[in-house]
Amino acid sequence: MHQPSLFNEQSSDSIRLKDAELEYWPVFLSDKEAGGYLSKLLKVTDWQTETIRIAGVERLVPRLTAWYGEPGASYSYSGVLHHPTAWNQELLTLKKQIEQCCGESFNSALLNLYRNGKDSVAWHSDDEPELGQQPIIASLSLGAPRSFQLKHKKDPHLRHKLTLTSGSLLVMRGDTQQCWSHQVPKEPAVTEPRINITFRNIVTNSNQ
């Protein structure tokens, strides 16, 4: 198990949850830095609208998304093989900074844009087969603070809530995805956008 050093200046905040490994840096980026990345990424990102089919009806997903990464880090989704957009300078800089902080390496990133509090993501886990066993997900938040809720899969009474503020970094490891679901619920009072960048490692032939 990854053991963060206790109480040195760069150490993360404590979040102790059964069957999970979470590390949280509330001020990974300063408010100003985070605001700068937010403005830039709102403009330059290749935002997509996705649809999901529920009970035979196609619906728009309540957020915009974009996939970036290395050429080999392709993934299948709804039976179609997708190739990621090539990294831009902002994402490469953030990726390097996050890799240095948490001692991991990533070859792709899913970006989510929650345009306001009407956008959301329902209970799910980041457990796609392409992510391998015990995936490591580094989640950077920019913009409006939003609630991040966790629910244990086998004991749904076991819950945890964290407000992901602008510039914060949450790293999930170990059995977190296997044992917990998470969601970002709608918050009608929120009028400002939030971008969430989740760096991850797609298992490819070369890194398997």
Added chain:
Amino acid sequence: MHQPSLFNEQSSDSIRLKDAELEYWPVFLSDKEAGGYLSKLLKVTDWQTETIRIAGVERLVPRLTAWYGEPGASYSYSGVLHHPTAWNQELLTLKKQIEQCCGESFNSALLNLYRNGKDSVAWHSDDEPELGQQPIIASLSLGAPRSFQLKHKKDPHLRHKLTLTSGSLLVMRGDTQQCWSHQVPKEPAVTEPRINITFRNIVTNSNQ
């Protein structure tokens, strides 16, 4: 035990610690509001330097302090009875807002100014007799994020670390002061000031 409602929009973040009752609102004030209060309170507060005597030698406490409150909320310190400075408009506004949020009432506030990362407060508990049994302390942070560390008194291996960011509110209740110590360690890399306002209730003849 005070039971916060789970997962509504205004609910606090989860911090579960043995023998403690903690509630944390990371964005009680927006960054802009917090910055405004910081600038104003840096100027208008009646900041004092305090001394402590260690092994017969008088030393300056590594932070500035100020006491505000209602006329009756006096307290003894080093054998001298101190009377608080009367509330100013900023503190009254914050007090009301915090009282509404956490459903408690306060008659005084200790303000600490950590001028930069060289200022600190050593391990202690807010357990002065004037605060009564199971004191309720509402701690608002303005300015530079600083580490807030907790250590269980009977089991010092039981520790928790939280970064108190600008605009955040931490409310401590129940046995927190009796069972845990806390500190704000020096962080040499921090160059900006932080004001911490801890609202509390001094037990007076009229509210005993």
